[in-house]
Amino acid sequence: MKYPKYERLGRLRKYLQEVHGMRRLKADRELWAVLDPICKASSSTGCTFHEMYLLYSHILRKKPAYVLELGPGVSTIVMGYAAKKLRASGHACQVVTMEDIPFYYEDLKKLLPAELNDCVQLILSPTEDREVNGFIARRYVNKPQHEYGLVFIDGPEIPSQKEDPRYLDGDILDVAEWNKKPFTAYLDCRIGTRDAIKALLPQAVIHWDRQHMFSRVTIPAPSLDVHET
Numbered sequence: 001m002k003y004p005k006y007e008r009l010g011r012l013r014k015y016l017q018e019v020h021g022m023r024r025l026k027a028d029r030e031l032w033a034v035l036d037p038i039c040k041a042s043s044s045t046g047c048t049f050h051e052m053y054l055l056y057s058h059i060l061r062k063k064p065a066y067v068l069e070l071g072p073g074v075s076t077i078v079m080g081y082a083a084k085k086l087r088a089s090g091h092a093c094q095v096v097t098m099e100d101i102p103f104y105y106e107d108l109k110k111l112l113p114a115e116l117n118d119c120v121q122l123i124l125s126p127t128e129d130r131e132v133n134g135f136i137a138r139r140y141v142n143k144p145q146h147e148y149g150l151v152f153i154d155g156p157e158i159p160s161q162k163e164d165p166r167y168l169d170g171d172i173l174d175v176a177e178w179n180k181k182p183f184t185a186y187l188d189c190r191i192g193t194r195d196a197i198k199a200l201l202p203q204a205v206i207h208w209d210r211q212h213m214f215s216r217v218t219i220p221a222p223s224l225d226v227h228e229t
């Protein structure tokens, strides 16, 4: 059943979050000087300002040494400037971002400002599909193994949940296996991936923002494997 009053309140909340996100990003003048012309030239950036601000502020608050992005774009620039700001305050931070299509890889290479060269590692890599408990996990083959504090899942392209519900963007499974510490992942839309994560990583705590179609996934530290003798 739909409740029009709550739908309207939800849309108002989304609008206010969007304005807030844009203002906060604008406050970083270096970032805004790059972001503003890109946003004006393009009708869609992929992420909304609210979502980009969530990623930006997460990096500044949690100070991850490594960030992994699957599917780069304008969001890469936003996270790159957050990493640059952290590095200026003495914290190591590197954004690793994975692309599988040469055309978009070359496009983004041209778009990335030279001042982000140290902060962003853009990698062109093929993807592969692996069967995991009845699901098909599509992953970037050549992603480097680090202890990632933040993962942003916006790729690779997979069939929609309606087309084939077995597919997920599966790189998070590798990070969950590699990491010794807890980490956070954000997901843009990708409802099939969200549902597959629920099934494959039962320890994950998932917060779904229906208005923005954005999920926050928290993966706790793996429990110690203590064997009694």
Ligand SMILES: C[S@@+](CC[C@H](N)C(=O)[O-])C[C@H]1O[C@@H](n2cnc3c(N)ncnc32)[C@H](O)[C@@H]1O
Binding pocket: 045, 046, 047, 070, 071, 072, 073, 074, 075, 076, 098, 099, 100, 101, 104, 154, 155, 157
């Ligand atoms: C949704 S985009 C990533 C957007 C980025 N994370 C953002 O929010 O700014 C994910 C993938 O779509 C592909 N892509 C990029 N630009 C595209 C375009 N204009 N049309 C279709 N696919 C695109 C690329 O392969 C990219 O890795």
